[in-house]
Amino acid sequence: MEQQLNIKGCEFLTKTTDANEIFIPEEFDEEQTMIAQTCQDFLETEVFCNLDRIDQKEEGLMRSILEKSGELGLLGISLPEEYGGFGQSFLTSMYANEVLGAGYSFSVAYSAHTGIGTLPIAYYGNQDQKDRYLPKLASGEAMAAFCLTEPGAGSDANAGKTKAVLSEDEKYYILNGQKMWITNGGFADVQVVFAKIGSDRILSALIVDGNSEGIEIKPEEAKMGIKGSSTVQIFYNDVKVPVENLLGRRGEGFRIALYTLHMGRIKLGGNVIGAAKRAITQSVNYANERKQFGTLISGFGSIKYKLAEQVIRNFANESAVYRASKNVDEAIEAYQQGGMEYGKSHMEAFVQYEAEAALLKVYGSEMLDYVVDEMVQIMGGMGFSSEMPADRAYRDSRINRIFEGTNEINRIWVADTVVKRGHKHKIDVFGQAKQVMEELEASEFKAHPSSGYFEDKAFFIDRFKKIALMIIEAASNKFGRKMAHEQEILNNLSDIVTLTYVAESTMLRIQKRESIQAQGDQNLYRDILDVLMVDVADTIRKYAMDAIYSMDSEEDEEKYRRGIQHFTDVPMVNVKAARRRIADKLIEENRYCF
């Protein structure tokens, strides 16, 4: 069935993509824009005016806001209509997630409910389970939580000790154990709980009624950020879970957890776009009001640099997120046409793009941390004041690098997936890597054609891909199966793959923008791409050098060094002038406008 896909997961590394093949956010249609506007209006009327009350955890407030979002249909955007949802595409749900991502703690509660809480039931539930739970979860009558993490099982999720033992009459599983860091745990009516049945070594998933006898919910955790979201430990003491509440098959829980997290990661990549756009607008609003040395601080080059970088990184992340989201939708459709049922088609689509999801999680969370950090800096002392919006944005951003799999775990996932798919011949990593090696041996590099703006950019992006392939080949030769122990090199590889994907997505988006004559000054978008390419080339050069010199392959080092230098030798541009033009547009509009 993979053969029917336009592009398989990770295949961007070995295949050229045409700009017309990707989706860009400029193409959202009227209905999608209307849904996004409903989300925006909801934030304005229910969330932004209640931020302090939410963060003070006013009793019942978060739940009531979630319920209101349910009344508007926002909890069931992508659920099938037969369960009270809107039956919208994954792409549309991503757009909603983007907008609601600006909602601080509410955004986390919303994502936990609609994503990791509800979707395992939608995708793995049998008919009876879907009938019993999905309509209530879509309407907001019931709230959901995803209960995987335990004190001894964080990144190593399958190490959990929570046990489920079949009762003598075989009607129940008797559940005992402890979960921690559970978002929405303080009020969730429906908990997807991962536990080992009997003496199994692999987790199973159970749908647990939040009111069951024997459930003990501990007090809310005191947290650095997202203070308004409910985060608790939950103890299960001889909780009776009806056998019909086993989700999927026995022993399938670890897979359900992993697949759900692939989906959660790409959604997080979407969430941070909304949060970043809001932070950028607040940054420029402040810079356009604050005067020092008799002039607005937005007039200073140092501030323009920060504003422009905020825009460039967010724009790049956004380009990559929607490119991947559309690929997910296309895969779902292809799988369903091939006869796969609803749930499986979704989960298989997320697995297909698991590396893209992981890299978007890493890039997006680090992008938002950059944006909010510079927001604090642009506001100077006021940025450090709890009276100002930078305070909440800065603290709330930090969690994104930790949950949905830490960024360390996700970086390794990206590198590991690319290498594994190469070994399994799912993508032609090693065939193409051999060609790159021949090019290096011959030391005859293809000349830069200079045939046109986008052709030039594509030429260099192709070279970034060559660097990734070269490192995979060199590391595989050097370490073989022991490559898993070389995390520093895997991190280098992962970042090179990530930056290549993000740069290519940005280039394709800007090229497509021009071809469909999207609104806006096209030259400004070229400025974004020009600066991004210079920065990406520089970072890739450093990571590639780090990787190669960490392998101690002395006889080949010079060959690799020459290749890396050559492949990252992008034409320089006046980055100061380009960043100033981007910042000036932002300053003129006084809001995020790209």
Ligand SMILES: Cc1cc2nc3c(=O)[nH]c(=O)nc-3n(C[C@H](O)[C@H](O)[C@H](O)COP(=O)(O)OP(=O)(O)OC[C@H]3O[C@@H](n4cnc5c(N)ncnc54)[C@H](O)[C@@H]3O)c2cc1C
């Ligand atoms: C606010 C909040 C909300 C959360 N919500 C939920 C929820 O709703 N449901 C749920 O189940 N969980 C939830 N979590 C848990 C979250 O997913 C975990 O905290 C996360 O997976 C990391 O696990 P850990 O905290 O045990 O860290 P650890 O796994 O102990 O990691 C500690 C450090 O070691 C690194 N590390 C660990 N293993 C490796 C490795 N193999 N290679 C390299 N580095 C490694 C990590 O990257 C990290 O830097 C939440 C956490 C928080 C803080």
